Amino acid sequence: xxxxxxxxxxxxxxxxxxxxxxxxxxxxxxxxxxxxxxxxxxxxxxxxxxxxxxxxxxxxxxxxxxxxxxxxxxxxxxxxxxxxxxxxxxxxxxxxxxxxxxxxxxxxxxxxxxxxxxxxxxxxxxxxxxxxxxxxxxxxxxxxxxxxxxxxxxxxxxxxxxxxxxxxxxxxxxxxxxxxxxxxxxxxxxxxxxxxxxx
Numbered sequence: 001x002x003x004x005x006x007x008x009x010x011x012x013x014x015x016x017x018x019x020x021x022x023x024x025x026x027x028x029x030x031x032x033x034x035x036x037x038x039x040x041x042x043x044x045x046x047x048x049x050x051x052x053x054x055x056x057x058x059x060x061x062x063x064x065x066x067x068x069x070x071x072x073x074x075x076x077x078x079x080x081x082x083x084x085x086x087x088x089x090x091x092x093x094x095x096x097x098x099x100x101x102x103x104x105x106x107x108x109x110x111x112x113x114x115x116x117x118x119x120x121x122x123x124x125x126x127x128x129x130x131x132x133x134x135x136x137x138x139x140x141x142x143x144x145x146x147x148x149x150x151x152x153x154x155x156x157x158x159x160x161x162x163x164x165x166x167x168x169x170x171x172x173x174x175x176x177x178x179x180x181x182x183x184x185x186x187x188x189x190x191x192x193x194x195x196x197x198x199x
Contacts, residue, residue: 098163
């Protein structure tokens with residue numbers, strides 16, 4: 001049901017809801033502005049007033065999903081004491097986000113190629129991503145790793161790589177399940193970080 005005329009924030013929510021529904025049910029190919037307008041029950045021109053491009057709409061939807069993941073992750077992380085368990089929790093939650101938003105398009109690369117394009121959408125996405133990465137930074141800082149920036153890069157690259165591997169057709173050639181693989185990655189990273197600390 002379309003939001004009443006005059007409710008600007010409500011229309012924006014309707015557009016985002018319609019975009020998420022199309023993306024979830026039919027994939028990136030279905031995320032067309034005309035379809036978003038139809039699903040939201042508003043004129044096509046109205047969609048463009050809020051989001052001038054499909055990429056801007058996608059970036060904001062992705063940012064909101066990362067914010068949702070952060071909110072869901074916070075109570076989980078506060079209950080887990082071990083780095084391995086925390087890594088597994090982040091990686092497992094991100095796998096689902098990646099399946100929806102990261103698998104078919106590298107939005108940061110697209111936004112980066114056009115620095116003049118949708119600065120608000122880009123800023124919202126970068127802020128959401130950095131907020132999520134703050135969990136890893138806290139874990140690394142608590143562990144006392146000598147090169148924390150490099151450690152965060154390796155941890156996040158591992159999470160994204162695992163998500164990519166297990167949400168694409170590549171997972172069909174793997175002989176190990178997600179749980180076994182992500183737990184092995186966590187143990188390996190813990191050992192590597194411990195070796196780095198002792199040097």
